[in-house]
Amino acid sequence: MSAQSMTASWLPALALDELWEGEMIAVEVGTTSVLLVNVDGDVRAYRNRCPHQEWALDEGDFDGEVITCSRHLWEFEACSGAGRNPATASLTGFPCRVTEDGMIQVDVGPG
Numbered sequence: 001m002s003a004q005s006m007t008a009s010w011l012p013a014l015a016l017d018e019l020w021e022g023e024m025i026a027v028e029v030g031t032t033s034v035l036l037v038n039v040d041g042d043v044r045a046y047r048n049r050c051p052h053q054e055w056a057l058d059e060g061d062f063d064g065e066v067i068t069c070s071r072h073l074w075e076f077e078a079c080s081g082a083g084r085n086p087a088t089a090s091l092t093g094f095p096c097r098v099t100e101d102g103m104i105q106v107d108v109g110p111g
């Protein structure tokens with residue numbers, strides 16, 4: 001077991017300047033489409049696919065609190081990815097962080 005396998009693989013996703021509070025945007029991180037969401041200044045990262053039928057979530061709405069899929073209007077808490085309607089579904093989250101120089105980094109895992 002190498003030490004490298006125990007560490008996160010942070011990849012640059014977007015400059016924080018380009019994601020204002022209350023906004024969401026999809027970016028490609030490696031080969032993964034990632035939905036970045038700025039919730040009151042805190043950035044969250046999710047797989048950009050609805051758990052219902054894989055619709056791209058960035059085509060939906062974000063009111064600052066809730067992400068709504070445009071396909072069949074399922075709703076998710078932006079701060080946690082938990083399902084609001086229905087409560088049994090949830091988004092797949094990725095670890096993310098903002099570096100000192102203002103770059104959002106995401107660990108999408110081994111893919």
Ligand code: FES
Pocket residue numbers: 050051052053054055069070071072073074
């Ligand atoms: S695909 Fe998102 S609600 Fe159906």
